[in-house]
Amino acid sequence: MQSIYELVTLDCQNEHDLEHDLEHKTKFSTPKIFDAKGDLSKRWYIYFSYRNPRTGKLKRMKNIYGKAHRFKTKESRYSVLNLYKRRLLKLLKEGYNPFEDNTKFHSQKLKVISQKSTILQPKQNMNQTVLDSQQPKFDAVDIYQPNSQPKTVLVEGLKKKTGVDELATSKGHAIDEALDRALLLKTNIVSKTTLNDYRSRINQLKKWLKANNKDIIYCNQISKKMVVEFLNYIQLKTSARNRNNYRTVFSSIFQILEDNEIIEKNFISQIKSIKTQPKRNKTYSIREQEAIFEYLEVNDQLLLLYIKFVSYNLLRPIEVCRLRVKDINLEEKKLQVQAKNKILKTKIIPDKLFKELPDLSKMDGELLLFTPDKLCGHWDTELINRRNYFSNRFKTIVKDHFGYNENYGLYSFRHTFITKLYRAMVKNSSPYNAKSELMEITGHTTMTALEKYLRDIDAQLPEDYSNLL
Known part of the structure; x- marks a missing residue:
């Protein structure tokens, strides 16, 4: 099932304000902006709900972050999130339904966007200089889609090519490349000894995932449950203290993945540490x-x-x-x-x-x-x-x-x-x-x-x- 989030946050032009309000008893709620009460140190996003066909009740959908966090003023964040908000509302009115298979809908939109190959045009009330310096450029590249030939889509920082890109595909970023990239970004931040420790522990996770979850290819497929199972494996094999050390390293690396929008959320921070009895060398008399x-x-x-x-x-x-x-x-x-x-x-x-x-x-x-x-x-x-x-x-x-x-x-x-x-x-x-x-x-x-x-x-x-x- 294709996701709406890529369509909302992709850069395109000729954006128009929607002129009509939603009809009564609509299938979805009006998208809204979460602005963290103006705190620029926190992530802002768009949220909305869609009516579940089974229960008949509105269900909260995934937050849409886009690239709002790259803008460092309230005005620019509100402007780009308002753009996402209008775009999302337009897509919902055109028939996007998160509870159905939207592959055809998704592909049609991507074709239109890739043919235009343009970037976001800010409104007049936005600071053009700020946007030009902060907004990344996009190039058209071929990307893998299930049961089809490679399609042309916009991917940040990549040039046009054919075949499947190992790092960034329509399904996300490949596990090995994404984790290696996160480790690379830790260079010059932590000591060489600490970086080697990070690399050793991440390699253990890679090996375990390949042995126990062979169908997992992309980084966004790694779930909290999988990591918990791996940590349980480490605890039983070694010690609770070592398990906690692995958790600390994973949290640091997955935060890099979140900050670079490779994954949506660092769920490692939700995994609790186990209480241990620290060992300390005894004092000599x-x-x-x-x-x-x-x-x-x-x-x-x-x-x-x-x-x-x-x-x-x-x-x-x-x-x-x-x-x-x-x-x-x-x-x-x-x-x-x-x-x-x-x-x-x-x-x-x-x-x-x-x-x-x-x-x-x-x-x-x-x-x-x-x-x-x-x-x-x-x-x-x-x-x-x-x-x-x-x-x-x-x-x-x-x-x-x-x-x-x-x-x-x-x-x-x-x-x-x-x-x-x-x-x-x-x-x-x-x-x-x-x-x-x-x-x-x-x-x-x-x-x-x-x-x-x-x-x-x-x-x-x-x-x-x-x-x-």
């Missing part, structure tokens, strides 16, 4: 931490220095792996590193750590601070591989020797030393003042975030309350 440091002093001094950057500078392990010689300011005893929650973070280097650094003044600034063999060198591998290398090295040398399980890791040293700092600070000041000072060291941006972190690692403990018992 003072005795355990000292024993590890003494052991590494003899067995692996490079790994020990790596851990001291986590412990004394309170960096995350992956942040230590990012450090290059040029990030260390020897004169001011500071370092700069790309952090989790900001582009660049500056931190002081405590004297306790600074004294252990070699002379870096004559080193090439592009050298990585930590490599497998030495301090300051070249290491041609991805960031995630560098982080994983030191995690595995720590497991082999420390965890296996001391018998620590998966609850302990390199991150545990950050928890350990933040706990040390807080308990030392709170001895001579109020908890609030201690937290305020600690925020400057840890890099937490809000007091609420720091307090939650301290609770999670059990850094905040009450005084002995025996007298109250």
Whole structure:
């Protein structure tokens, strides 16, 4: 069954105002504009209802968005939506019925439009300059239609050709090409590591769809139910937390698809996350931490220095792996590193750590601070591989020797030393003042975030309350 929405939003000329009102007890309601109360940050659209022949009641049809969101003023949005509104009303009066097969009606209209091959002519009260700069051009291309030879239709940004276009057809956009395009649009927005994670998860979805929904070809055929089934598959195969991570990635990618009008709505946002119990590395006791440091002093001094950057500078392990010689300011005893929650973070280097650094003044600034063999060198591998290398090295040398399980890791040293700092600070000041000072060291941006972190690692403990018992 062909859709009316393409006919409404296609650009053509010789638009005329309808001169007659709808007859009483019409089959459809008068199309109306939803303007989000003038909020230009939200999507505006046309909506209408059509009488269901089975129930006899008016049923709300799909919203018509068109390209209204591309216009950045209220006047231009109202103008283009009024144009859609008049066009929709005209098509409805000419006999379009969403409850019937409109293939013939749809094809006839497309032929007329393609023969004209013209673009939208704005009314005189619209700003011509704004429209010219915002309105995309359309070229006639051949497009696939069921049980027929390719037909000529208007498709944005494509030139005339024959055959079936893989990305944009009358049925929508092919799944692989659409998802790959969305991933491409994430370039320079998220980090390379995050983009690789997105790509890996999207590829898993592609494989699952091909194996379990072989008839699905176009992106707009993917339904909420299908994605939920895939997420259930991931949850049973791995964990609820991993399932939630997949959902987050899909929501981000499908929002790109919605923003680029490849799909009508990002339904992933309607899928709820599952409540999980987050896992956090446990804190080492003072005795355990000292024993590890003494052991590494003899067995692996490079790994020990790596851990001291986590412990004394309170960096995350992956942040230590990012450090290059040029990030260390020897004169001011500071370092700069790309952090989790900001582009660049500056931190002081405590004297306790600074004294252990070699002379870096004559080193090439592009050298990585930590490599497998030495301090300051070249290491041609991805960031995630560098982080994983030191995690595995720590497991082999420390965890296996001391018998620590998966609850302990390199991150545990950050928890350990933040706990040390807080308990030392709170001895001579109020908890609030201690937290305020600690925020400057840890890099937490809000007091609420720091307090939650301290609770999670059990850094905040009450005084002995025996007298109250």
